[in-house]
Amino acid sequence: MSTLCISELNILLVEPSALQRKIMIQQLRDEQVTAIDTADSIHEALDRMLKVTPDLVISALHFDDGSAVELLGAMRRLPQLAEIPFMLVSSETRKKQLEVFKQSGVIAILPKPFNRQHLGSALNATLDILDQDHLELEHYDVESLRILIVDDSRMARNLIRRVIENLGIRHVLEAEDGKDAMQVLAKETVDLVITDYNMPEVNGLELTEFIRHSELHAHLPVLMVTSEANEAHLSQVAHAGVNALTDKPFEPESVKRILIQLLDQS
Numbered sequence: 654m655s656t657l658c659i660s661e662l663n664i665l666l667v668e669p670s671a672l673q674r675k676i677m678i679q680q681l682r683d684e685q686v687t688a689i690d691t692a693d694s695i696h697e698a699l700d701r702m703l704k705v706t707p708d709l710v711i712s713a714l715h716f717d718d719g720s721a722v723e724l725l726g727a728m729r730r731l732p733q734l735a736e737i738p739f740m741l742v743s744s745e746t747r748k749k750q751l752e753v754f755k756q757s758g759v760i761a762i763l764p765k766p767f768n769r770q771h772l773g774s775a776l777n778a779t780l781d782i783l784d785q786d787h788l789e790l791e792h793y794d795v796e797s798l799r800i801l802i803v804d805d806s807r808m809a810r811n812l813i814r815r816v817i818e819n820l821g822i823r824h825v826l827e828a829e830d831g832k833d834a835m836q837v838l839a840k841e842t843v844d845l846v847i848t849d850y851n852m853p854e855v856n857g858l859e860l861t862e863f864i865r866h867s868e869l870h871a872h873l874p875v876l877m878v879t880s881e882a883n884e885a886h887l888s889q890v891a892h893a894g895v896n897a898l899t900d901k902p903f904e905p906e907s908v909k910r911i912l913i914q915l916l917d918q919s
Contacts, residue, residue: 659685660686662780663708664686664690665709666681668693668712669693669715674691674693677742686776690705694717698712698724699728703731709779710728710739711742712739712740712742713742713743714741714742714745725754725757729808738782739757741762742764742765743762756808756809757806757808757809758806758809760902781905782815785819786909787820791917793917799826799844800822801825802828803828803833805849814827816905820912834860835863838867838870848878851879851880857895860875861877862893862894877895878903880900880901899911
């Protein structure tokens with residue numbers, strides 16, 4: 654269980670509209686958040702973050718000096734800001750426009766306007782990212798578990814790794830796509846594969862099919878983390894032998910529940 658609470662979070666709210674800032678500040682205060690700093694541009698946001706590191710950045714999509722894509726990219730390029738959880742708040746619904754954020758390891762994408770349940774879930778996900786809450790498994794020693802993370806986005810891999818390590822898992826391997834993962838599996842023994850769906854060369858579906866048809870690896874549980882909402886694709890994934898699916902961005906607590914189910918189901 655988390656030792657942190659929402660009221661302890663230090664949040665930077667990046668929103669160009671004074672009215673929207675006022676509304677969102679009140680919503681955060683309703684959730685007992687009191688340490689709230691604000692910025693109305695990318696330049697100001699980066700300046701404030703470099704002076705005082707927030708626990709979470711909540712950002713609108715568009716600013717006079719750029720977009721949240723540029724803000725997130727600038728943060729990920731700076732070592733002192735790269736690991737800060739990022740939450741997007743936007744009325745944008747087009748999949749193509751939101752995909753870059755899903756692949757960048759954001760903690761949540763909230764609709765505008767969002768409700769209290771949306772915000773509460775996202776804030777709790779932030780706590781799970783920041784705090785450690787070790788798994789307790791009946792059939793495994795958590796510290797001896799070996800997990801392979803497969804995702805062509807380095808930022809997405811970093812977020813998954815952070816969640817996994819917060820659960821007390823110390824042996825984490827990474828692969829940039831399904832082809833790379835196959836090479837890792839040829840040399841390493843793992844207990845679980847966590848894979849993205851959309852990847853170049855060999856995607857998550859093809860990787861799962863490879864695992865299920867391999868005498869050495871057919872038993873491996875596979876968790877797929879995907880932003881893919883196409884029912885036909887999801888049906889293919891299920892038939893390929895994926896043990897569990899979770900959305901991208903995912904809630905760390907949800908991943909923890911799935912891991913317990915997958916690893917302790919024997």
